[in-house]
Amino acid sequence: MTKRTKKSGLPQELSVGDVARRSGVTVSTLHFYETKGLVSGYRNAGNQRRYPRSILRRVAVIRIAQRAGLSLSEIREALETLPDGRQPTIRDWRRMSGAWRDALQDRIENLLKLRDQLDLCIGCGCLSLTDCPLRNPGDIKGKSEEIT
Amino acid sequence: MTKRTKKSGLPQELSVGDVARRSGVTVSTLHFYETKGLVSGYRNAGNQRRYPRSILRRVAVIRIAQRAGLSLSEIREALETLPDGRQPTIRDWRRMSGAWRDALQDRIENLLKLRDQLDLCIGCGCLSLTDCPLRNPGDIKGKSEEIT
DNA sequence: CATTGACCTCAACCTTACCTGAGGTTTTAT
DNA sequence: ATAAAACCTCAGGTAAGGTTGAGGTCAATG
Numbered sequence A, B: 001m002t003k004r005t006k007k008s009g010l011p012q013e014l015s016v017g018d019v020a021r022r023s024g025v026t027v028s029t030l031h032f033y034e035t036k037g038l039v040s041g042y043r044n045a046g047n048q049r050r051y052p053r054s055i056l057r058r059v060a061v062i063r064i065a066q067r068a069g070l071s072l073s074e075i076r077e078a079l080e081t082l083p084d085g086r087q088p089t090i091r092d093w094r095r096m097s098g099a100w101r102d103a104l105q106d107r108i109e110n111l112l113k114l115r116d117q118l119d120l121c122i123g124c125g126c127l128s129l130t131d132c133p134l135r136n137p138g139d140i141k142g143k144s145e146e147i148t
Numbered sequence C: 001c002a003t004t005g006a007c008c009t010c011a012a013c014c015t016t017a018c019c020t021g022a023g024g025t026t027t028t029a030t
Numbered sequence D: 001a002t003a004a005a006a007c008c009t010c011a012g013g014t015a016a017g018g019t020t021g022a023g024g025t026c027a028a029t030g
Helices: A016-023 A027-035 A054-067 A072-080 A090-124 B016-023 B027-035 B054-067 B072-080 B090-124
Strands: A049-052 B013-015 B049-052
Touching: A016 A027, A016 A049, A016 A054, A027 A054, A049 A054, A054 A072, A054 A090, A054 B090, A072 A090, A090 B090, B013 B016, B016 B027, B016 B049, B016 B054, B027 B054, B049 B054, B054 B072, B054 B090, B072 B090
Parallel strands: none
Antiparallel strands: B013 B049
């Protein structure tokens, strides 16, 4: 563990290992995120990565966004909207997570639609190429041929 | 197009190209599915793939299961439960799609939980390592440290 | 002050789900 | 009969999201 300050008992700067332990991602994942422009830090005299404590929020935000179904590049884009490269504040977090909530909602609605179609089609079992909504997600009517 | 029988106007056996056109997957995907044990057919005298019409239902089932979030190997396992390697009937389809519907339902419920947590935490913005449900998906209580 | 654990870089590898192209054969249509 | 379209195999590539290992340096501890 990176050395602790006397007063707070909390390290003011974190090593990769510290961040890994406390954020639940591995060191190699942090390296990887760095190559993808998702996280950044500075280097100490010995070329080792050091991070401000705000990296923890940043990593947390990344993981939550991933769970919501965003790709790392989408997440990077969102994080890049932060003015002057600062770490996300609570206000930033609210803005981003609001957008992500909406994307998540869309995803959920698609899955609900699929589920309802499954419910219908489990009953009918037809899987008709042209009439079954499961076969025909875009509601495209083509020439009529059954599949079985 | 593979030659059609005089009577029905429908080919009794299908080439890869036929299947590709009618199932909406590419020829290379069919080759790929074959290497993964998801589909199979026989070969004609000239070593070309020929499929029974039931391949179309099979491919349809595969694509629907993928949309529901199953991996190809999970789908293969499900298809392997079919007795004596026959193609899925409507009854089989009901059994499998019922199971998949339940898996889909689980997925949806997880996403709904995430959405509700986002709704809560967009308000609070804390992202507390130990108290925020978003940071702590498994409800694991650890030692208490805030992240910011 | 030596050792041991933590770090460093870089390249290579992994998994999933395919796609692309080369080089050659078969089928179908004219 | 011949040309075009479709098919074949096999190797290698792509994208995402990482992991692993080699070879070498740095830093915390007895």
